[in-house]
Amino acid sequence: MERALFVIFALTAIVAALNVLLRRHPLHSALALLVVLGALAGLYILLGAYFLAMIQVVIYAGAILVLFLFVIMLLNIRAEEARLARRPFLRWLALPFALLLGAEIFYLVRTFEENPVPSGTSVGVTEAIGRELFTTYLLPFEVTSILILIAILGAVVLARRG
Amino acid sequence: MESLGINYRAIGPELVLTVTGVLVMLLEAFSPGKKVRDGILAAAGIVLAGVAALALWEEGPVTAFSRMVIVDGFRVFFTLVILLGTLLTIFVSWGFLDEERIPPGEYFALLLFGAVGMTLLVAGNDLMILFLALETITIATYVLAGYRREDLRSTESALKYFLLGAFSSAFLLYGIALLYGATRTTNLAEMARVVSGPLGQAEIVLLMAGAAMLLIGFGFKVTTVPFHVWTPDVYEGAPTPVTAFLSTAPKAAGFAAFLRVFSLTFPPLGIESAADQLASHWVAAVTAMSILSMTFGNFIAIAQTNIKRMLAYSSIAHAGYVLIGVLARDWAAVAFYMLVYTIMNLGCFAIVALWARRGDERVLIAEYAGLGFRQPLLSFPLAIFLVSLAGFPGTAGFVAKFWLFKSAWGAGFPELVIIGVLMTVVSVYYYLYVVIVMFFREPKEEVPRVPLSRAFVAAMVVALVGVFYLGLLPTRVFAVLNTAQNLLAIGQR
Amino acid sequence: MTTIPISWYLAVAAVLFTIGAVTVFVKRNALVMLLGIELMLNAANLTAVTFSSYFRELAGQILVFFVMVVAAAEAAVGLAIIVLLFRHRETLNVDEAQLLKL
Numbered sequence: 001m002e003r004a005l006f007v008i009f010a011l012t013a014i015v016a017a018l019n020v021l022l023r024r025h026p027l028h029s030a031l032a033l034l035v036v037l038g039a040l041a042g043l044y045i046l047l048g049a050y051f052l053a054m055i056q057v058v059i060y061a062g063a064i065l066v067l068f069l070f071v072i073m074l075l076n077i078r079a080e081e082a083r084l085a086r087r088p089f090l091r092w093l094a095l096p097f098a099l100l101l102g103a104e105i106f107y108l109v110r111t112f113e114e115n116p117v118p119s120g121t122s123v124g125v126t127e128a129i130g131r132e133l134f135t136t137y138l139l140p141f142e143v144t145s146i147l148i149l150i151a152i153l154g155a156v157v158l159a160r161r162g
Numbered sequence: 163m164e165s166l167g168i169n170y171r172a173i174g175p176e177l178v179l180t181v182t183g184v185l186v187m188l189l190e191a192f193s194p195g196k197k198v199r200d201g202i203l204a205a206a207g208i209v210l211a212g213v214a215a216l217a218l219w220e221e222g223p224v225t226a227f228s229r230m231v232i233v234d235g236f237r238v239f240f241t242l243v244i245l246l247g248t249l250l251t252i253f254v255s256w257g258f259l260d261e262e263r264i265p266p267g268e269y270f271a272l273l274l275f276g277a278v279g280m281t282l283l284v285a286g287n288d289l290m291i292l293f294l295a296l297e298t299i300t301i302a303t304y305v306l307a308g309y310r311r312e313d314l315r316s317t318e319s320a321l322k323y324f325l326l327g328a329f330s331s332a333f334l335l336y337g338i339a340l341l342y343g344a345t346r347t348t349n350l351a352e353m354a355r356v357v358s359g360p361l362g363q364a365e366i367v368l369l370m371a372g373a374a375m376l377l378i379g380f381g382f383k384v385t386t387v388p389f390h391v392w393t394p395d396v397y398e399g400a401p402t403p404v405t406a407f408l409s410t411a412p413k414a415a416g417f418a419a420f421l422r423v424f425s426l427t428f429p430p431l432g433i434e435s436a437a438d439q440l441a442s443h444w445v446a447a448v449t450a451m452s453i454l455s456m457t458f459g460n461f462i463a464i465a466q467t468n469i470k471r472m473l474a475y476s477s478i479a480h481a482g483y484v485l486i487g488v489l490a491r492d493w494a495a496v497a498f499y500m501l502v503y504t505i506m507n508l509g510c511f512a513i514v515a516l517w518a519r520r521g522d523e524r525v526l527i528a529e530y531a532g533l534g535f536r537q538p539l540l541s542f543p544l545a546i547f548l549v550s551l552a553g554f555p556g557t558a559g560f561v562a563k564f565w566l567f568k569s570a571w572g573a574g575f576p577e578l579v580i581i582g583v584l585m586t587v588v589s590v591y592y593y594l595y596v597v598i599v600m601f602f603r604e605p606k607e608e609v610p611r612v613p614l615s616r617a618f619v620a621a622m623v624v625a626l627v628g629v630f631y632l633g634l635l636p637t638r639v640f641a642v643l644n645t646a647q648n649l650l651a652i653g654q655r
Numbered sequence: 656m657t658t659i660p661i662s663w664y665l666a667v668a669a670v671l672f673t674i675g676a677v678t679v680f681v682k683r684n685a686l687v688m689l690l691g692i693e694l695m696l697n698a699a700n701l702t703a704v705t706f707s708s709y710f711r712e713l714a715g716q717i718l719v720f721f722v723m724v725v726a727a728a729e730a731a732v733g734l735a736i737i738v739l740l741f742r743h744r745e746t747l748n749v750d751e752a753q754l755l756k757l
Binding site: 002003006010013014017018020021026029030033036037040043044046047048049051052055056059060063064065067068071072074075077097098101102104123124128129132133137140144147148150151152154155158159 | 658659663664667669670671672673674675676677678680681682684686687689690691693694697700701704705707708711712713716717719720721723724725726727728729730731732734735736737738739741
C-alpha cells in the first residue's frame with residue numbers, strides 16, 4: 001500500500017517536473033510546478049511530516065505559487081518560441097551536469113538500499129515542530145522576521161511607480 | 163529561560179542594527195526625505211553596534227541560543243570589518259542619494275538589515291543560521307542592485323544577480339540537506355565532532371556530495387572562478403555605491419562563513435577520520451578555485467575599459483588571494499586581508515562614485531584623463547588606493563598580502579604563493595594604468611569641478627588613515643588578532 | 656508491512672533537483688528560470704525531510720520550514736524585479752538583455 005502510494009506520488013512529481021521544463025508557455029510550467037508541490041506534500045505525509053505537508057499546500061502552493069501565476073497573468077506573458085536559450089555554453093553544461101547527477105542518484109540508491117524509512121513515524125506533528133521552533137530554533141525563527149521585513153521593504157521599493 | 167540559552171549580549175550587535183534599521187524605516191514613513199537625520203541615525207547605530215561587538219571581545223568561545231550563535235574573537239573581528247564597510251558605504255552613498263532622488267530612509271534601512279545578515283553569518287554556529295543569514299544578505303542586496311529603477315542597466319543587473327544568487331542558494335541548501343543526512347545535525351560544533359571520527363561508506367558519500375554543493379554555493383557568494391560569471395555585469399550595472407558595498411562587506415562575511423565551515427568544522431586532523439578524507443578533496447578543489455581566480459581575474463582585468471568592470475575583475479582576483487589564506491587555515495590573516503581590502507576598495511569606489519555623477523555617466527578609464535593635477539583631492543587618494551590594491555610596500559595592501567602569503571608558505575602551499583606573487587605583479591599593470599591616465603593623459607574636454615561633500619571627505623579620511631596606519635604600523639592589530647586566534651585554538655581543543 | 660528504502664526518496668529528490676537545474680540552464684524566460692529554482696529548492700526540501708524521518712529527529716523538518724519562508728521572500732523580491740524589468744522592455748527573455756549579457 002505504502003509502496004503503491006509512493007510510486008504514484010513520485011511519478012506524478014517527476015512527470016510534472018518534466019512538464020515544468022518542457023512546456024513552452026510559462027503558465028503551463030507554473031501549473032505543472034503546482035502539481036509537483038502537491039505530489040511532494042503527499043510524499044511528506046508518507047514520511048510522517050504532517051505539519052510540513054500541510055504548509056506545503058497552504059503556503060507553497062497556496063501563496064507562493066499563486067503569486068507566480070498572478071504575475072504571469074498580470075504581465076500577460078506569451079509563450080516562448082521553440083528554440084532554446086542562445087547560450088551555447090550553458091546548454092553545453094546542462095548535459096554533463098545531468099549525467100553527473102544521474103550517476104549520483106545511482107550511487108545513492110546502491111548505498112542506501114537496505115535502509116528503510118521507519119514506517120508510521122510521526123515526529124513531524126504540529127506540536128513537536130512548534131515546541132522545537134520556539135525553543136531550540138528560537139533565534140533562526142526571529143531572523144526570519146527580518147528576512148520577511150526586507151522582502152516587503154524591497155518589493156515596495158522596487159515595484160512602486162513614481 | 164536559562165535552558166534556551168537566551169543571551170541578549172551575545173546578539174548585541176545584531177539587535178542594535180535591527181532596532182536602528184526599524185527606527186530609520188519608521189522615521190522615513192512619518193517624515194520622509196530627511197537624509198542627514200537618517201544618515202546620522204544609521205551611522206550612530208553602526209557605531210553602537212561596534213561598541214556592542216567590542217564588549218564581546220573578552221569573552222572566550224561561548225555559544226548562545228541553543229548553540230545557534232557563537233561568541234569568539236573571530237566573530238567580533240569580522241563583525242567590526244562588516245560594520246566599517248557598512249559605515250563607509252553610507253558615506254559613499256551620500257551624494258548619490260541626492261542625485262538620484264532616492265528616499266534615504268529605505269536605502270539606509272536596507273543597508274542596515276543587510277548588515278544584520280552579515281553579522282549573523284559571521285556569528286552563526288549552525289547551518290540553519292548560516293542559510294538564513296545568507297538569504298537576508300542576498301535579498302537585501304538584490305534590491306540595492308536594482309535601486310536605480312528608471313535605469314535599465316540597474317534592473318538587468320538586479321535580475322542577473324537575483325537569478326544566479328537564487329540558483330546558488332539552491333545548491334547551498336541541497337548541500338546543507340546532504341550534510342545533515344551525513345551527520346544527523348546542522349550544528350557546526352556537533353558536525354565537527356561527528357566528522358572527527360570515522361563514518362560509514364554511505365555517510366562519506368553524502369558528506370562529500372554535501373560539501374561539494376556547499377562549495378559551489380559559497381563559491382558563487384564570494385565570487386571565485388568558475389562561479390564568478392555574474393560578478394562583472396552586476397558590479398557594472400548596479401549603482402556605484404552599491405557596487406562598493408557588494409564588493410566588500412558581504413564578501414568579508416562570505417569568507418568568514420567559508421572559513422567557519424571548511425577550515426574550522428572540517429579541519430584535517432592527521433588521523434583516520436571522515437574530516438581528513440574530506441579535507442584532501444576540498445583542499446584540491448579550493449586550490450584550483452584560487453589559482454583560476456587569481457589568473458583569470460588579473461588577466462581579464464587588464465583588458466577592461468570600464469573602471470567598474472576592472473574593479474570587478476580585480477575583486478575576483480583578490481578573492482583568489484584570500485582563498486590561499488582559507489587553505490592555510492589562518493583566519494587571522496584572512497580577517498586582516500578583508501579589513502584592508504574593505505578599506506581600500508571602498509576608498510576607490512568612493513571616488514569612482516563621485517566622479518561617475520548621476521546615472522553613472524562617467525565610468526570609462528579614459529574619462530579619468532587629466533584628473534591628476536586638476537582635481538588633486540580626487541586623483542591622489544585614488545592613486546593611493548590603487549597602489550595599495552596592487553600591494554606596494556608602505557601601504558596596507560602590501561602588509562595584508564605579505565601576511566597571507568607568509569602564512570600560506572608556512573602551511574605548505576608554496577606553489578600558490580608563487581602564483582599569487584606573479585599575479586600581483588601582473589595586477590600592477592592595470593592598477594597603475596589608471597594612475598598614468600589620470601596624471602599623464604590630456605583630457606579631451608574640460609575637466610569639470612566636482613563638489614566634495616562632507617561625507618565624502620569623512621570617508622576619505624577614514625580610508626586614508628586606515629591604509630597608512632595598517633600599512634606602516636600594523637603590529638598592534640597583528641597582536642590583537644594573534645591573541646584572538648590563539649584563544650580560539652585553545653577553545654577548540 | 657512493506658517499507659520504503661530512503662534511497663527511493665533521495666533518488667526522487669535528485670531527479671527533481673536535476674530537472675530544476677536543467678530548467679535554469681536551458682530556459683530563457685526569467686520567470687520560468689525562477690520556477691526551475693523553486694523546483695531545486697523543493698528537491699532539497701524532500702532530501703531534508705527524508706533524513707529527518709529516517710533519523711526520527713526534527714532538525715531537517717525545521718530547515719524545510721525556514722526554506723519555505725526564504726522561498727516566499729525570494730519570490731516576492733524576484734517577482735518585483737521581474738515586473739520592473741517588464742515595464743522597461745515588455746519581455747522577459749534574458750537573451751534580449753541589452754546592456755548586460757545574461
